Amino acid sequence: MKKGFFTLVLFVSATAFSVAQDVLVLEDGNRLEVILEIITDDEIRYRRFENPAGPLFTKSRKSVTRIEYENGTVEQYGTSKAVLEITQRNLVGYNYFDLVTLNFSMAYERLLGEDQNVSLYVPVRVGFAQGASYVEDPNVFGIGAGFMVYPFGQRKISYYTGPLVTYSIRDTYVYMYYDDEATESWINKSYNENHNFFGTYVVNGMKLNFNDRLGLNFNLGLGFLMDMDYEQPENYYDYWSYETRFHGNGEISLFYRF
Numbered sequence: 001m002k003k004g005f006f007t008l009v010l011f012v013s014a015t016a017f018s019v020a021q022d023v024l025v026l027e028d029g030n031r032l033e034v035i036l037e038i039i040t041d042d043e044i045r046y047r048r049f050e051n052p053a054g055p056l057f058t059k060s061r062k063s064v065t066r067i068e069y070e071n072g073t074v075e076q077y078g079t080s081k082a083v084l085e086i087t088q089r090n091l092v093g094y095n096y097f098d099l100v101t102l103n104f105s106m107a108y109e110r111l112l113g114e115d116q117n118v119s120l121y122v123p124v125r126v127g128f129a130q131g132a133s134y135v136e137d138p139n140v141f142g143i144g145a146g147f148m149v150y151p152f153g154q155r156k157i158s159y160y161t162g163p164l165v166t167y168s169i170r171d172t173y174v175y176m177y178y179d180d181e182a183t184e185s186w187i188n189k190s191y192n193e194n195h196n197f198f199g200t201y202v203v204n205g206m207k208l209n210f211n212d213r214l215g216l217n218f219n220l221g222l223g224f225l226m227d228m229d230y231e232q233p234e235n236y237y238d239y240w241s242y243e244t245r246f247h248g249n250g251e252i253s254l255f256y257r258f
Contacts, residue, residue, distance in 0.1 A: 021049050023068040024059065036067070086116060086154045086212050086257065093217050093255030095123075102129030103139055107217075107253065109148070116154050121146035121164065121203075123251070130171045130192075140194060142168030146203060158207040164221050166199040166249075172227065195229040199247060213257050221249040 024032040024044065034046035037056060044059045044067075067075045091109040098105035107123040122145055129138035146164035175190040205219025225247035 021070050022046075024064050025066045025068065026059075027063050027065055039067075086111070086209075088212065088257035089116070091255050091257050093251075093253035095125075095251045095253040097250050097252035098125060101127075101135055101139070103127045105251075105253075107251065107255075109255075111154075117150045119148045119150070119160075121148050121162070123164075123166075123249075125168070127171075137170040137172045137195075137197075140169040140171055142166055144199075146201075148203065148205075154209075156209050158209065159205070160207070160219075161202070161204045164199075164201040164203050164223075164249075166197075166201070168197045168199065169194050170197050172229075195227050197225055197227055199223060199225045199249075201247075201249060205251070207255075215255055215257075217251060217253045217255050219251045223247060 022034050022036045024034055024046065026032065032046075033049040034057075035049055035052050036044070036046050038045040040061075042061055044061060044064060046057055046059070047054055048057070061077065065077055067077075069075070089111040091111075093107050093109075095103075095105035095107065103125045104127075105123065105125040107121065109122070110120045112118045112120060122143070124144075125139055125142040127139035127141065129135045130140065144164050144166035146162055148160045148162035150158055150160045152159060171192050172195040173190070173192050177186065177188045179185075180187045201221035201223030203219050203221040205217065207215055207217050209215040223246075224244055226244045227242060230243040
């Protein structure tokens with residue numbers, strides 16, 4: 001009788017240990033001993049280790065920080081507090097900050113690559129500040145193209161940096177006082193006219209992602225702006241315009257991913 005009971009205990013123990021035991025570590029710190037069945041990009045399906053013949057349960061991948069496999073391998077997913085899983089690669093945002101300089105400004109961004117660590121960034125600006133005294137060389141129309149790098153990937157708070165080039169048409173103020181040899185007189189005149197400008201910037205920015213769709217974008221681009229229509233008269237005494245100047249662009253925008 002004792003021999004039969006001992007044999008039954010050995011059989012039950014061997015059966016239990018023949019089932020692989022994995023551990024799911026959840027975002028809240030709880031650990032679940034499970035038998036994994038299926039792992040997809042969106043969810044993890046499992047049975048409870050203590051009931052291998054029981055029902056099939058499902059957990060979202062976002063709620064699991066890591067899997068500790070029975071063979072000792074660990075698969076780290078990261079916590080959803082920091083890492084953000086983004087499936088929508090297109091982003092469009094409206095720049096509220098540009099209202100200060102009397103511009104209607106929007107930007108399009110496209111995440112590139114499997115890891116989504118780089119992007120194409122295209123800002124567009126339409127100005128309505130012509131004649132405004134507090135805006136120097138106000139923008140009429142502008143467009144740019146930038147290549148942004150996310151060194152830490154897509155997170156709840158994402159940092160990015162990269163180069164940006166822009167083309168713009170600006171209502172440029174020109175003042176000149178010069179000697180006109182044809183009339184042998186000094187000419188004093190000022191006027192506004194549209195000039196073409198080329199800009200190069202280094203952008204540093206940060207995205208605050210509320211979820212995988214909505215968020216706020218903050219960036220600052222510093223660089224140089226060149227007037228491609230700059231023309232300085234000969235024999236001038238005083239001339240007021242800039243051929244090349246240090247320049248900056250800023251963005252505070254609400255964006256939507258799609």
